[in-house]
Amino acid sequence: MIRIVGLSGNVKAPSRTAALTSALLSEAARGLAAEVRHISLVDAAPILFRALRADQLDKNGLEIIETVENADALIVSSPVYRASYTGALKHLFDLVDYRALTGVPVILAATGGRASHGLMPDQQLRPLMAFFKALPLPTSVYAVESDFSDYGVESEALNERIAEAGAELRAALTQPAASLRRKLTEPTFARRIA
Numbered sequence: 001m002i003r004i005v006g007l008s009g010n011v012k013a014p015s016r017t018a019a020l021t022s023a024l025l026s027e028a029a030r031g032l033a034a035e036v037r038h039i040s041l042v043d044a045a046p047i048l049f050r051a052l053r054a055d056q057l058d059k060n061g062l063e064i065i066e067t068v069e070n071a072d073a074l075i076v077s078s079p080v081y082r083a084s085y086t087g088a089l090k091h092l093f094d095l096v097d098y099r100a101l102t103g104v105p106v107i108l109a110a111t112g113g114r115a116s117h118g119l120m121p122d123q124q125l126r127p128l129m130a131f132f133k134a135l136p137l138p139t140s141v142y143a144v145e146s147d148f149s150d151y152g153v154e155s156e157a158l159n160e161r162i163a164e165a166g167a168e169l170r171a172a173l174t175q176p177a178a179s180l181r182r183k184l185t186e187p188t189f190a191r192r193i194a
């Protein structure tokens with residue numbers, strides 16, 4: 001059974017980030033024999049902050065960290081806070097063994113208040129995953145308030161991006177890495193001009 005774990009860095013509920021992670025989890029697991037687990041930092045952070053180091057984790061904290069360390073695939077998602085991911089999400093990753101996520105495919109995602117912070121997943125979450133030698137997938141997902149309705153994913157553009165990211169994760173889990181390569185079906189811009 002493939003274990004897909006969604007991590008939402010939200011520190012409040014209800015949460016658009018958690019809604020986005022749920023949608024990504026459903027899409028990523030579609031058609032797979034997968035066990036899906038969703039961890040929201042609003043619930044996990046009070047447990048994890050009882051430990052400042054991994055050797056201080058209690059039973060509940062250890063269970064959360066080991067769930068992340070044993071995942072076959074991750075969705076790492078956060079609200080943008082101060083142009084980055086939340087401190088609560090960073091604390092979780094500070095407790096994860098640095099060797100545990102090598103080669104693990106990861107969908108990067110975020111929600112924010114402003115479109116101009118749309119590169120947060122690529123500029124902040126991607127380097128964090130690079131530290132772990134994980135395999136962040138090509139399509140990151142970013143959403144703003146207008147993409148949601150009543151804390152549910154609403155916009156067509158966002159649903160398309162979720163589908164794209166989900167397909168990449170399924171491909172990473174089931175096919176060789178070469179299958180991530182997408183060949184252009186149209187002429188490149190350079191060719192079109194020539």
Ligand SMILES: Cc1cc2nc3c(=O)[nH]c(=O)nc-3n(C[C@H](O)[C@H](O)[C@H](O)COP(=O)(O)O)c2cc1C
Pocket residue numbers: 010011012014015016017018079080081082083084111112113114115117145
């Ligand atoms: C402390 C704090 C800092 C924030 N900083 C940013 C920011 O730098 N850029 C941005 O686009 N939105 C920022 N926001 C807005 C949140 O990212 C946005 O409302 C997000 O969708 C909330 O997600 P949630 O519903 O999962 O909590 C901030 C919100 C808070 C509370």
